[in-house]
Amino acid sequence: MDARDREKADAAARAVAEVRSGMLVGLGTGTTAAHVVRALGARVRDEGLRVRTVATSLRTERLAIEEGLDLLDFSALASVDIAIDGADEIDPQRRAIKGGGGALFREKVVAASAARMIAVVDSSKLVEKLGRFPLPIEVVPFATTFVRERVRALGVEPVLRPAFTTDQGNVVFDLPFGAIDDPPALAERLRAIPGVLEHGLFLDEIDEVIAGHEFS
Numbered sequence: 622m623d624a625r626d627r628e629k630a631d632a633a634a635r636a637v638a639e640v641r642s643g644m645l646v647g648l649g650t651g652t653t654a655a656h657v658v659r660a661l662g663a664r665v666r667d668e669g670l671r672v673r674t675v676a677t678s679l680r681t682e683r684l685a686i687e688e689g690l691d692l693l694d695f696s697a698l699a700s701v702d703i704a705i706d707g708a709d710e711i712d713p714q715r716r717a718i719k720g721g722g723g724a725l726f727r728e729k730v731v732a733a734s735a736a737r738m739i740a741v742v743d744s745s746k747l748v749e750k751l752g753r754f755p756l757p758i759e760v761v762p763f764a765t766t767f768v769r770e771r772v773r774a775l776g777v778e779p780v781l782r783p784a785f786t787t788d789q790g791n792v793v794f795d796l797p798f799g800a801i802d803d804p805p806a807l808a809e810r811l812r813a814i815p816g817v818l819e820h821g822l823f824l825d826e827i828d829e830v831i832a833g834h835e836f837s
């Protein structure tokens with residue numbers, strides 16, 4: 622484990638310590654979220670913690686099954702008690718860019734449904750201003766060229782993520798905006814483009830940020 626990974630594991634463990642028996646837990650996607658799934662699996666095995674979970678990707682679903690977690694289908698649910706997920710960038714107002722792993726759509730639905738949403742990150746993800754990380758958008762394939770042109774009109778050249786489709790069978794564009802001055806305005810503009818299923822700006826969903834410490 623390198624230093625950054627130790628920070629991710631620390632953040633994940635501290636967030637998982639917040640989970641109580643009886644909770645329905647939303648599991649994120651990515652390397653930090655994988656630490657969450659493993660830490661939760663360990664608590665279930667070692668402490669007899671009783672939880673049910675939903676996953677934000679097929680990848681996480683597989684890991685949750687390996688960890689022996691009780692997994693439910695989110696399509697039959699309206700809310701979770703707690704969601705724990707990573708992020709690509711977070712600013713001081715707990716606004717984030719997510720979607721580096723391409724799971725932004727399911728991640729946003731689960732985050733929006735959560736009574737409490739904890740973002741777990743290593744310290745490199747904490748930024749003063751969002752935008753250094755290219756903003757992902759999930760796009761329905763039928764609208765690929767149309768959306769590319771509409772996004773170009775916002776002053777950025779979209780980069781189609783090569784050889785990648787989401788769990789919904791859609792494509793992802795990464796948008797290298799650089800510093801984003803007005804995230805809510807940008808979110809509105811992206812949402813207004815037909816064919817954009819979801820964008821990776823999480824502006825209101827995150828209640829708490831746990832940034833990892835490195836312990837040597």
Ligand code: 5RP
Nearest residue numbers: 651652653707720721722724
């Ligand atoms: C996946 C995500 C991830 O949370 C984000 O990319 C961070 O990943 P990692 O924990 O591997 O650094 O949004 O869609």
